[in-house]
Every structure is written in structure tokens, then in C-alpha cells.
Amino acid sequence: MSRSANPGEKARRVLVIKLSALGDFVLALGAMRAIRAAHPKASITLLTTPPYEGLAKATGFFQKIETDGRPEGLKATRALLKRIREQKYDIVYDLQTSGRTANYFKALNMPMRKPPLWSGHAAGAAFEHKGPERERMHSIDRFGAQLEIAGLGPETTGGQWPPMPDMSFVRRALGDSPSLLPEYFSIYGPYALIIPGASSHRSAKRWPPERYAALASRIAEAGVTPVLIGSKAEAEIGQTICQAEPRTKNLVNRTSLFQIVTLADQALFAVGNDTGPMHMAALSRCPGVALFATSESDPSKAAPRGAQMIICQAPTLDELSVRDVWQAVQMLGAIPGRDKVAQT
Template sequence: MSRILVIRLGALGDFIQSFPPFAAIRGHHAADHITLLTTAPFAALAARAPWFDAIRLDPRPAWWNLRGLAALRRQLRGFDLVYDLQTSARSSRYFWLAGRPRWSGIAPGCALPHANPRRDFLHTSERQREQLAMAGISTFPAPELAWLTGGAQPAEIAPPYAVLAPGAAPHRPEKRWPAARFGEIAALLAARGTTPLVIGSAAEAPLAAEIRAQAAATIDLTGRTTLADLGPVLAGAALVIGNDTGPMHLATLLGRPAIVLFSSASDPAITAPRYPDGGWPVILAAADLADLPVARVAAALP
């Protein structure tokens, strides 16, 4: 039995886009022991998934932190093969900390390089699939997600409902469509008989309050769902509308109809959520999301 390490640190959307590669690695190494190196926000979700035998947390020590680097070095040693799905400058340096094992990634001198000079112009899903193919993985099954969708939904939810994801990472305000415009869409959905439902962190509760001020039927789930809890909520949605954030990647992976809003802060050709068959959700883009009119989003509603 070989010891396999998979490196995927974040962010949430990137982590979710790696579900298909995780499934492919598990299928290719069915009899091997697979460890995931990730960061704390994703550990609980990864522990529930069927793809890993162990989870290790990367404390991401500063390069001057010799004690932290020594601890990380111990975590990286002892593996027969490493799949670096993060492929960042940081994770590539781990190749040396790990003792230069067989390595799939972009670390200089690694045995299984993703040798495509245009890799940074590929969508994340194509880039990771090509990386694994170059490392010898030829079968890419759709990831089994029953472990994620089988839980109970909050009691107040009843179909039909539409999920709104008005938030974004706190340091990326430019990725947010104004909450008041989400409120207008929520009112339109409610008038059509579809209950709006807002998801997000507790810090995004003010966004939900602004939406509810325009559509009183809206259900506020901000701060009430972990990443794992989102599975059954998104799986039952008639529609999901949101900014370019992690939950939108999960919604499309679950095959839900989705409208994703992009500013110039991200390139949808490289980072947009995708369906399991490779299809694309509805993508509405504006250089500044403050310039995206409600009418354009309303026209995209099914």
C-alpha cells in the first residue's frame, strides 16, 4: 500500500472545484492510504468526504518561523506520491520540505510536472484534470456527493425556494452585487411563489436584513449553516443566485440552476463555477457590479 498526499489549501471555491480531482485520485488509488493537507476551515468538510483516510492541517508558518517549518516538514515527509492541487508558489516550496518525493504539480524538478506553459489560461477544472492526466490518472468519475446532501434541511424551508448568496470574502467587497438589488430580486421571486432564502456567514446578517426589508417572506439562514449544512439546502433549491463565491461552486456541482454574478475582479473563463458535465451556469458580468441592473438579472430568471 502506497502513502499518497493531496495538497489543497483553499479558498472555498477552489476547494470545491477540487472535488472531481479528489474523486479521481481516490479511484486511481483505491487500495492506498490518502492524506489530505488542507487548512482549518475545510477540515470538517473533508473529514466527512469518502476520498481521504486522514486529514492534516497546514498551519502555513512564515518562512522565518524555523520551528513552524520543522513541524510542517514532519507532516510532509514519508509519502510515496504527492498531488499538489494548490500549485501555488508556496505549495511548490513544499516539494523541498517533503524531501523531493514523486510529485505532481509545478515545483521545479518534480517527477510529474504539469508541463503545459499555458496552464494558467485554463479553467481550473480543465487545468486540474490535465495535471492528473499527465500524472497517469485516466479515469475521472463524477464525485459521489450523497455524503454531503443527505442531511436534514432547516425546518422552516419548504419548496419551491431560491437561494441567494449576497456575500463575498470580507477582503473582496468588489465581488458583491448591492444587497438592495438582491432584495428586489427576492421580492420578484416571492411574487412568483418562490420563497427567497439567504445564506452566508454571521457577518453577512446585515445583508440578509436589507434583503428582508424589501421581501419580508425571505428566510434568513446567515450564520446558521456550516459548509456541510449547505449541501441539503442547496440540493433542494429551484434556483441559486449569487456572487462569485464558494457556495455557487457547490450549487453547480450539485447540478442546481444557477445565476452567477461577476465583476472584473475575477475572470469567469478561468474561475467560474461549472456543472458536473462541464456545462456553464448563467454568468452575468459587469466591470463594476454596482452597474449591473436588476432588470438584467430578472431577465435571466427561469
């Protein structure tokens, strides 16, 4: 444990660093809320990247959001570090804990300089979170352990521990905008979300599109509209699924991050791969079935939390059949009249 003292309510300037990716960002929202609670009088700045600026603003946790957290080139990096030094932050919470942010710490910790207190994994940080157990933790637990070393906990933040994210801030920030309703997308009646994407460089984390199409058919036969969501990168996958099962509603590349949240909080359930929108759905209290290739990721460290979630896992996703996933969907108990639905 560090001998440094967290400034707590005395802090005037605080920096939080969280650059990406989508799932990691939303899983850090609980930690961000805890930091806000621990420093109620501080001006808190978030250093991030452009895709997460809107979400960050909607939380209300930050007075300032900077989106150049991944500068390109030496000149831009020096400008970023100069700005951080000039702000004279009382404490920096590095929630990214990457090689990049460790280098930021080293650059700010040059001899003859007085760096801010630093919470993160960088060697020599005032609140250094290290040890082999760190790499075995679920992200939410890891954030909680990191903040504990920095002196935060339920007694300083007034909430559960580890701090759980939730997406309720979206409704508070955006209100009853018509664009947040299922009807905005011509969705009427019960529906389920299908989330067939994953990182573009991790294709092994994607269940085959033809199996999603077969699953969509079973969902549609049960009287529930299958609704596809995803980014532009999943456009071809979405077309493949919809061509095989035309009753599917294709919203791939048509939803904002906010709309994903509000669609999820009214959906009967979600089925998807190990990807950011599945975390958003679970944190919106949408039950679901998450598909994991254990050769690619460990559910104990990456499973969605926040709602009832059944994990379907196999060494590779090719080994998961449509029947496996459909049985898991039925176990959720979310399908109306499910007792009348075929069990095959």
C-alpha cells in the same frame, strides 16, 4: 512529460495537499476522487486547513486528514516538513499549487535527500504542470491536466475526464438527518437561494445588497421564498436585504457547509456572486444565475459547473441591473407559472 512512473496501484502512502479556499476546495473534489481511484490500496492523507476537515471526512477519500497545512512560524513549518519526510510518501499531489506549497517541495527536495514523487507546478517536480495555458484554464480542467501529466486519466480512474466534482457524498455520509431538510429552517414550499457574499477582501465581486433586495421581491411575488445563505461576514448584507424585503428567509451564518449542499439540491434555483457556495450549489445540481464582474474574475476560468448556469457579467457589478438578473432567472425556466410573471 516526466519520465518518472506513477506508482499507481502499488502506492502505499499518498499525500494530497489542498489548503483553501471554499470554492477551490470543492472544485478539487473530482481530482481527489480520481486520486483515490488511482491508488485503491494506498493510505491517503489530506493536508488542508480546519474549515475543510468536515467536508473531507465526509468524502471517504482519505484515511487521515491533517489540518496544519498553513503553519505559523518557522518552528511549526519545520515540524510539518519533518512529518512529511518521515511518512515516506510514494507520491504527493499538490492541488493547491501556491507559492507556499512550492516552498514545501523545495524544502523536501534538498540535496542528499530522496523526496517523494511530486505532482504540481513547482519547478523540478517529477510531474511538473507548467506553461502559460495553465493560467488560462478553468480549475476543473487544470486539475485534470495536472493529473494527466502524473499519469492519471479515465483509464486509471474509471470515470469521466476531467474529473467532475459532485456533492452527493453529503447525503451518503449524513443520511436523512432532519437538520438537512428545508423544514428544519421552517422553509415550506418552493424556494430559491440568494448568495450575496464573496471574499471579504474582494468587495467588488459583490452585487449591491439593495439590488438583491429588489430581486428577492420579484422572487417572492412569483410565489417562491427567497432564502439568504452566507457566512458571518455577510450578516450586515443579510439584514439590509431582509429589512427591504421581509418575505426573505435569512439563514446567513445559520447553515453548515453540509446544509448548504442539501438546501441547494432541493432549491428551484440559486442566484449569487462569484463565491464558493455558488460552486457548491451548481455541483449539487441546482440551476442558477452567477454574477461576474469581469474586472475582478474571468467566467471562463471560474464559472460554476455541474448544473444549468447562466452567467450575468459586466466590467463592474454596478452595471448589472435588477432587470438583467431577473430576465436571466426567468430564462432558467425554474419558476412555477413563470408565464404569468411580469416580464419587467
